[in-house]
Amino acid sequence: MNVRIEIVDGPVGPVEPAHAAESGAVVTFEGVVRPMEDGRPLVGLDYQTYEPMAQRQMEQLAAELTTKHGLDSVTVVHSRGRVPVRERSLVLVIAAGHRQPALAAMAEYIDRLKRDVPIWKRAVWAGDPAGKPLSSGEAKP
Amino acid sequence: MQIDVLLFGGAVAAVEADRVRLDVGEGARTEQVLARLREHEPRLRSYVDAGRLAVNHEFAGPDTPIKPGDEVALITMVSGG
Numbered sequence: 001m002n003v004r005i006e007i008v009d010g011p012v013g014p015v016e017p018a019h020a021a022e023s024g025a026v027v028t029f030e031g032v033v034r035p036m037e038d039g040r041p042l043v044g045l046d047y048q049t050y051e052p053m054a055q056r057q058m059e060q061l062a063a064e065l066t067t068k069h070g071l072d073s074v075t076v077v078h079s080r081g082r083v084p085v086r087e088r089s090l091v092l093v094i095a096a097g098h099r100q101p102a103l104a105a106m107a108e109y110i111d112r113l114k115r116d117v118p119i120w121k122r123a124v125w126a127g128d129p130a131g132k133p134l135s136s137g138e139a140k141p
Numbered sequence: 142m143q144i145d146v147l148l149f150g151g152a153v154a155a156v157e158a159d160r161v162r163l164d165v166g167e168g169a170r171t172e173q174v175l176a177r178l179r180e181h182e183p184r185l186r187s188y189v190d191a192g193r194l195a196v197n198h199e200f201a202g203p204d205t206p207i208k209p210g211d212e213v214a215l216i217t218m219v220s221g222g
Binding site: 031047048049050052053054056078089090110113114115116117118119120121122 | 147149150151195198199200214216217219220221222
């Protein structure tokens with residue numbers, strides 16, 4: 001099993017995927033912070049992670065889907081803390097022999113991450129010159 | 142025995158604290174902890190109803206016994222990604 005899971009401070013930078021030299025399909029998903037939420041401009045999102053549970057859940061999910069779909073590798077990098085708009089908060093790279101298992105595993109991983117991995121995000125709204133949130137709440141998943 | 146239930150996300154804002162201390166009976170199970178939490182802190186009811194308990198960083202079923210020293214967390218609706 002070739003799995004790499006990482007939680008990083010702030011936006012996700014360049015990602016070196018786990019080794020997948022024999023793969024015929026490499027699918028990449030990038031989660032990017034939208035500039036608007038419900039018609040209001042955002043400064044960014046603050047991500048809170050419960051560690052080490054978040055790390056462990058992402059590893060278990062990668063292992064489960066590797067077995068289920070016969071994946072070659074899974075690479076996940078997720079943010080903690082502040083991520084400004086238009087920056088990446090999640091990069092997920094899945095490699096498999098063929099496209100069908102890679103695409104199916106990608107959709108399943110994201111759905112499960114949003115259900116089972118203890119990570120929360122909080123909107124930071126634009127309009128405060130000090131850069132602090134005027135008001136904030138749970139952003140949409 | 143006394144246990145601290147760790148809080149995250151909107152639950153923290155609801156009670157302005159990152160944990161709630163509860164008195165529960167020796168050998169209490171997760172289901173009883175959730176019931177005690179609902180009763181002790183009514184502002185958390187909606188979070189308890191939609192959430193799950195984790196014990197020592199793993200999701201726990203309703204019959205999981207809590208031992209002294211266990212790390213107990215209320216995992217409310219998550220929103221990663």
